[in-house]
Structures are given as C-alpha cells and as structure tokens.
Amino acid sequence: MSEQLGESERADHVELAVIGLGYVGLPLAREAASVGLRVVGLDRDPKIVAALNEGRSHVDDVSDADVRRMRAAGFTAYTDDACLARAQTVVICVPTPLGEDGGPDLGAVTSATRTVAGRLRPGQLVVLESTTYPGTTEEIVRPLLEESGLRVGEHFALAFSPERIDPGNTTHGLRETPKVVGGCTPSCSVQAVAFYGKIVETVVQAKGTREAEMAKLLENTYRHVNIALVNELAIISRELHVDVWDAIRCAGTKPFGFQAFRPSPGVGGHCIPIDPNYLSYKVRSSLGYEFRFVELAQEINRRMPEYVVRRAQDLLNTAGAPMNGSRVLLLGVTYKPDIADQRESPALPVARLLRERSAEVFFHDPHVAAWSVDGTSVPRVEDALAAAREHDLTILLQDHSAYDLPTLADTARLLFDTRGRIFRPGVEVL
Template sequence: MMPTDLLAAIEQKTIKAGVIGLGYVGLPLAMSMSRAGFTVLGFDIDPDKKIQIETHKSYIDAVSDAVLAREQAEGRFSATDDFGRLGECDVIAICVPTPLTRHRDPDLSYVENTCRAIAARLRPGQLIVLESTTYPGTTEEVMKPILEATGLTAGQDFFLGYSPEREDPGNRDFDTSSIPKVVAGDGAAASALMQAFYGAVVKTIVPVSGTRTAEAVKLTENVFRAVNIALVNELKLVYDAMGIDVWDVINAAKTKPFGYMPFYPGPGLGGHCIPIDPFYLTWKSREFEQPTRFIELAGEINTAMPRYVVDRLAEALDRRLGRALSRSKVLILGLAYKKNVPDIRESPSLRLMELILERGSEVLYHDPFIAEIPRTREYGHLKGRRSVELTPRCLDEVDAVIIATDHDQVDYAAVAQHARLIIDTRNVFSRQGLPADKVVKA
C-alpha cells in the first residue's frame, strides 16, 4: 500500500489500527480511535488484561466498563496477546513503558522488543508510531534501524511517526480525545499520514517539524513541572527554618494575576512521567557535552523529599510524644502518587514506607483505591501488604499518621479527632479548616 492509498484509507476509516500496550496510555487511546470510527486491535503481553477486557471489566479509571463493552459490542475494538496479528494492522501505535535503570539511565528495552516484534511482521504500507516518552532521537536512532533491518525502507516502504502521550490520570476535565496532540513524522509522507490519522482521532493536533522536536516537547513539559516542584520543595525547607508556612506564601503569591504560576510541595514526586522523563534528557545531553545542572539539581531535591518527611516524623515523635521512631507504629494515608487515582507508579509513599521500615518502625497504610501493594520494580519487598481499614481503633493504636496523598474519600475529621500526631505533607488540615494542634507540616 503506497502512502496515497494509506492516506485515502485513513480518511475513509477503512484501516485497522493496532495499539501495543493497553495500560494507562494505550487503553484510553484505543477507545478514542474506536470511537472515531476505526477498527482497533489492542495488544498486550499480559493475558489477564485480555480476559478483563473481554469480560468488559476496565482496569483503567479513564475507561468505563460501559464504554469498553459498547466498543466491543459494535465490533470496533478487540484485544489479543497474539503479536502474530500485527501484520493485520495498517497503523500501529506503541504505548509501552520507558523506565529508568537503577543508575538512572534510559531503559528502552520495552520499545526495542516491541519494534522487533513489529519487524517480524512488518509489511509495506504500514505507519508505525511511538507514543512512549523518550529522549530526542529515539524514533530515528533506535526504532528505524530495527525496522529497516527487515530490508524495508522508512519513508518509502513503511512510515514512522512520533506523538507523545499526554495522559493525566484522574483529570475529569480532559481525556485523550480532547487533549491537543503533538504529531510528527519521519519525512513529509509520514507527517501527512500522522496528521490525517490523529486528526481523525482527537479534536486538535499540533504538527511539529520532526520526530526529534516532538520527543523534546514531552520532555520539556515534564522538566518544567519537575523543576518548579523542586523549587517549592526547596522553599519549603528554607521557609520552615524561618518559621514561615510555605503554603501561606504560595496561596498569597498566586493572587497575582500575572508573572506567577502556583506549584505545590509534597513528599516527593510520583507518576509515570515527572520523576523519570527529565533524566532521559540529562542522559542524552551528555552525548552533546551539554550540562543539565538545573534539571539534575531538581532531581536531587525531589528525590530527597521522602527522607525529609521521615526526619520530620522522627523529630515530631521525639518532641511531642517522647517516642523514638524505632519504637513507633506509623500509618501512611495514601499510597497512590496523586489524589483520587489507583496508580502507585513511582509513588513517594512507597519510599516513605521503605525508609520508615529501615528505621525499625512498624508501618501500615490506608488507601481507598489500592487494596494491596502489587509487585513493583523497585519495591518488590513491599508486595502483598494490604490497606488497613481507617477506624477510630486503628487511629488510636498508631503513634503517628502521615498524610502522603490527599484522597477526597478519607475522613480527615476522624483523623484529627483520634490521631496522636499528624504529619501533613499536603496541607489538608489547613485547607479543610480542621484542628491543627496535632499537625506538623512536612
């Protein structure tokens, strides 16, 4: 299929689209493609996801059971763990993880293995798109050589594109189809295909000059957030030493109608983007002998926040209750990395739990969205711990409560009444006007 044929098929919506990786990015994207009128085949190595999808049980908050059932019933969406079917797809979007190694270097093994799986079934006329966040150059330097090893040529036999995902779990104001989508192709033909396909899936597309630019866009968005969060985290430490409440400062500063944008401190960074993406840029910058001092300093500050919270906890236990942390029982409220979502990826709460355990303390957690800690790459030793019920008895039995994630479903009035000591990393008690005599902000 030549580009004109693929372009016409996209416009007529007669193509089949494939989405590899049916997680927080891939499943909502597949639903947006399906709702736009395309036939979509979802791929995932996890057979449990296929089973849940076929029984109309969504494991992603942004996709309801009803939507999942409707798209399947109308024949527009199906899921498989059979990668041999990749050849059926005219457009393939790759939505796989791009984590860091223990040395904070990019781990592109998921992208590379996925490209090898595609290469084994690659045929002329396909458009292959990477959506995973990565460093500038990945599409051209990593994907293209793997796919061209088949003897097919990018831009002539098949086409390459990059479009960074912009998912925000828990955000009810925007979904995949309403978030403006940056698109780029490797060459003019690929660019035209990218604009045609994604222009049919989302409300607004933002074409850019090339895949490197598109890759840099996503990194820039998350570096911006990481650096600004690090700034307010550092200001938290400085103002605390001065006896000034950083939350009061931010609330007053944000009344200025220009020249200021509020960011808020916390117990550390979590999620699949902000704690990871900046390090992709710092790694790539070494190739060009360009320092990234600002980004690296922000990373140091943000990764140090859980230890700061635990130090504040130990100090407060000693001064207020006359107890050592090693002889205390601590309850962490909120395991998810952000409020009102069941997502623990890179959550600072896991690091808090690990640090408290290292200090010899007993630690429990409560999270209305996470009943049990699953296996994670960094915290496999915490797997299987279960959320405790937040009862007056539970609160009475612990020495301190850490507010790590400010879920709306938590009864903070009960916490204020029954807890002996509260370490509030989210300013919950001030925001809700609750008694603060037991509260230490951290």
C-alpha cells in the first residue's frame, strides 16, 4: 500500500483522521473503525505506517488481528498529510515528552497543528488529546490554526480531550472509560461531544479546554502524590519495625475515605512520572512559585531506585556477599505488568546504580527480548527460575503474570520482592 494519497482517495469522505499512531492514537483509530467510521491515520515514521498497512501492530493493546480488522474496515495509514484534507474530524495524539525547562516539549504538537492548519477547511472539528498544561489549546493550538484565516467557533471547532489509555487494562478500555471533552466555545463542545459519543459509552463535558486539560493532570498528580506518600511510609515503617503491607491491607478494609496505594521501586510510564511536571511547570512559569506537593512527590519517587539498591546491598551483606562482583538478576524491566512498554521504568536507574557498585547485572522479562542501560546491553537469561538458582540475588521489579512466584521463592538463593507479592520467610519485601 502506498504511503501517498491517490487522486481517488483525496476525494473520498473521511470521518476521522488521527495524527500520531502510538499508544493513544492507534487505539482511538481502532475503536472508531470498529463502530463503522471511515478512519485514516497520519504518522511521520514510515516504518510504523508500512507495518500498519501490512496488518502489523507496534502497540501492546492493539493486536495484529485488530489492525487487520481495521484495514478490512477501510483504515489506511499515511505519511502524506493530504489525508487530512477530507476528514470531518482531526484528532492530534502526538507525544509531549518532558523538555529541558521541566515543561512539555510541544514541538510535535505545534508541528502537527501547523500541518492541520495547512489542510483546514470550514466545518472541521480539531481535537488535541496530547497531555499538556492548562492553556495549551487556547494559547498554542488555536492561534496556529487561525493563521489559516478560519476562526474557531465560526468556521471550525476546536476542543481538548485528555487521553485516558491504561496500557494492559483489559477491563477499562477506551470505549468503557468516560471521555472528558472541553471545547473552546459552547458550539465546539457540542460538536466534540457528538463525535466522541459515537465511539465511547460515556462523554463528560468540561466547562472548557482548560478544565479538560487540568482534569488529566489532576488525575495523574493525585496518583503521583499518593504513591510518594506510601513509598515514604514504606521507608519509615521499616525503621519503626512496622509491616507497611499489613497496615495497608488493614486500612483497605475501610469502606469509605481510603484508597489503597502500594509501595514500589519507583514510578514509570509517561503519565505518573511526567505529567505532574507539566502542572508544576505551569504554576512556576505563570504564577512564580513552586507546586510543593508535586515537587516533594517527585523527590520521593525519584529516590526509590536508590533505596531499592541500598536494601539489595544490605541483603547481600547479611548473606556475607559484597555487592562488588555479585551476580544480580532483575526480573521484569517494564513499567507495568504484562506489557512491553519500558518508558520511565524504574528498572533502568536500578540497573545503573547496581553497575555503579560493580555488580554483574542480568535480566529476564517475558515481554522484552533485548535491554540496554546507557547504551550498554544487559545480558538476558532465558530461564528465570534456573537463573534465580544460580545468581547471588534476584530482584523482582515487575510482577508479570508469567512468573511462578511461589516456585521463584523456593528456588532463588536470595529474593528481594519490590512488589509485595511474596510474603514468606526468607523473602525480603520492600
């Protein structure tokens, strides 16, 4: 399939064009195609485009069979932005990584917006789904689109709808998760709500784009702060001779006023360790002071890999083995169980710190074939249980369902469980 649009295709009516076919954009395209919408996708990576058009997925939550069904329903991926010209709705789902100034790098957003502006026509709906700070849609996206000469609310509609994709979640997919939508004007909101109402079960209308943008950051800041709280409690509880895991279990029996969060070796993925920075950046740049809750949570969660390595060193010392020269096996290097996504995984700083202390680091992950730290490959073992028997220390960093945890506990020489899954004598738990 050509990545360029033919003349006959240019004239076809398209109900949705998705810009950015990653972990947000591709599930959206899949759901839209599944309800009968004609969908096209635009991505700057020709390898991704070619693979999708051949029926192959690069996203954990979208299978090759899903892509083949999308193709059968008329979906085509392009590198040619001419595919935007006939789309009734254009949704921008490009990455917003953390920039050097601590805020989001909006380079991909501005580039995508300029591309849309070049193809913008009256009656279109444009939606930004990329996570960013409150004000981005009005202050960055709107002016760029209006350089086309068309006006928001008069000639075209513009809205923000935060993505709520939870990789690996088989219970709450895109369709089942309520979709928050905020438009630049009331008419923009009406048009955006009507569009998403075709794809998801519940649409929640926000007061405006800023409220929709803030909702996304609030969700992830809430989790970030509470994870930091329980991580610090884990450190404190050990010093106070308290079993923090049992305390959490007991507190979790309260039927109101409490939600259980659990300690971890650190936070990973794009959302938790990255998104709260956008809010912190906006507060700092616009109001001139720090968002102290976020700053403190970042500090606590960032130091968890160092705490894990310190505990690992203590465990080896207790067994009469120095960290220097010890063979340490890391199990699970992705940021969530049962997915291949490694973004911001705490496994990376853990491995780095172990190497700095002259440990020999090995890894196993059923979802990762090869892994490197700072450009240097980490040897992969094929049999996790056999390797745990041979290595001086095994650290469970991610509790993939493929791991036989009871057998692992019986097999490993020394086992450090950072996920609180194995409670038995001889197993060190975070």
